[in-house]
Amino acid sequence: MNAMAAAVAILGVIPSALGEGLVCAHVIDGMSRNPEMYSKLRTTMILACALVETTAIYSLLVSLLILFVG
Amino acid sequence: MFDNFFSLDIPGEVISSLIVMIIIMILALIIGIQASRQDPLKKPKGLLLIAETGVKFFDDLTKDLIGNTLPNFGGFIMGTAVYLFIAFIFGIIGLPSPVTNMAIPLSLGLTTFLGIHLISAKFTRWAYFKRYVEPIPIFLPINLISMWAPLLSLTLRLFGNAIAGWTLMTIIEIALRNLSSMIFSFMPVVQDGLLAGNWNEIFILPIPKAVLSLYFDLFSALIQTFVFILLTTIFIGQEIPEDFSINTLERRT
Numbered sequence: 483m484n485a486m487a488a489a490v491a492i493l494g495v496i497p498s499a500l501g502e503g504l505v506c507a508h509v510i511d512g513m514s515r516n517p518e519m520y521s522k523l524r525t526t527m528i529l530a531c532a533l534v535e536t537t538a539i540y541s542l543l544v545s546l547l548i549l550f551v552g
Numbered sequence: 553m554f555d556n557f558f559s560l561d562i563p564g565e566v567i568s569s570l571i572v573m574i575i576i577m578i579l580a581l582i583i584g585i586q587a588s589r590q591d592p593l594k595k596p597k598g599l600l601l602i603a604e605t606g607v608k609f610f611d612d613l614t615k616d617l618i619g620n621t622l623p624n625f626g627g628f629i630m631g632t633a634v635y636l637f638i639a640f641i642f643g644i645i646g647l648p649s650p651v652t653n654m655a656i657p658l659s660l661g662l663t664t665f666l667g668i669h670l671i672s673a674k675f676t677r678w679a680y681f682k683r684y685v686e687p688i689p690i691f692l693p694i695n696l697i698s699m700w701a702p703l704l705s706l707t708l709r710l711f712g713n714a715i716a717g718w719t720l721m722t723i724i725e726i727a728l729r730n731l732s733s734m735i736f737s738f739m740p741v742v743q744d745g746l747l748a749g750n751w752n753e754i755f756i757l758p759i760p761k762a763v764l765s766l767y768f769d770l771f772s773a774l775i776q777t778f779v780f781i782l783l784t785t786i787f788i789g790q791e792i793p794e795d796f797s798i799n800t801l802e803r804r805t
Contacts (some may be wrong), residue, residue, distance in 0.1 A: 532779040536705065539712030546715065 488548045494541030501534045572638050572650060588666040600656035606630060633781045640773030644765055652718050658708035662781030664784045672791035702787055717768035724764060729794050732756040
């Protein structure tokens with residue numbers, strides 16, 4: 483039962499992955515339209531990706547807690 | 553080895569954290585002595601050059617984000633960043649990485665949390681308590697709960713990243729050990745003596761682990777350190793009233 487719960491909890495990474503894909507897609511759009519902004523956009527993209535990743539990390543933590551602690 | 557340090561029950565990660573702090577103190581002493589002996593007209597080189605670049609980078613970063621109201625804030629940010637980066641990559645040498653214990657991200661998050669509230673109280677005085685009853689007094693319980701959100705998100709982001717990297721590396725290590733012991737099963741197991749152990753387990757492991765360490769330790773450490781210091785600066789910068797810097801400028805001129 484714990485394994486099932488952990489598997490359900492980790493499903494939270496799906497929207498996070500989609501969001502990261504959206505971030506990258508739009509940054510690449512911007513880069514191709516305006517190549518001078520490349521370095522600035524890259525830093526911002528990495529930051530945005532790390533922020534979007536947070537939700538995925540929460541669900542990972544929850545599922546790890548269910549597996550090893552609960 | 554580290555579990556019975558002075559026969560106290562200190563977790564290994566805390567000992568690692570102390571070692572990281574000692575490393576930073578020694579580095580700071582070396583850089584301080586070098587800086588005091590350096591001729592200011594000559595170009596700095598070696599460790600001093602790295603330190604000067606770092607100080608300039610963090611000073612510029614904080615000046616961009618929060619202005620001149622907190623002149624020493626760059627030092628705090630640089631200290632946090634150096635500690636966090638070394639703590640993240642400390643796991644490479646085999647000792648437990650400090651960030652994989654919940655206490656250390658929590659302490660770092662508490663620093664930011666205290667910073668937010670102390671800076672807010674410093675700049676707004678008694679109007680600080682107004683933040684709990686905004687926009688109307690009914691919001692008091694909601695505000696009391698939501699004040700913990702920055703602490704929770706910073707702590708869990710650091711801890712989650714560290715523990716995710718650690719889990720993946722451990723799983724890969726176990727898998728590669730098993731694979732290696734299957735392929736090199738003809739090798740004997742040394743039962744006793746100085747070289748005792750399963751020598752057939754270690755042949756495939758080093759190269760993939762080194763490559764994956766680049767991502768899970770170095771890259772992730774850099775990104776998370778940068779995100780942490782940026783969020784800290786932004787959270788604390790939010791608490792400085794917008795007209796404050798303009799007022800001080802007017803008073804000076």
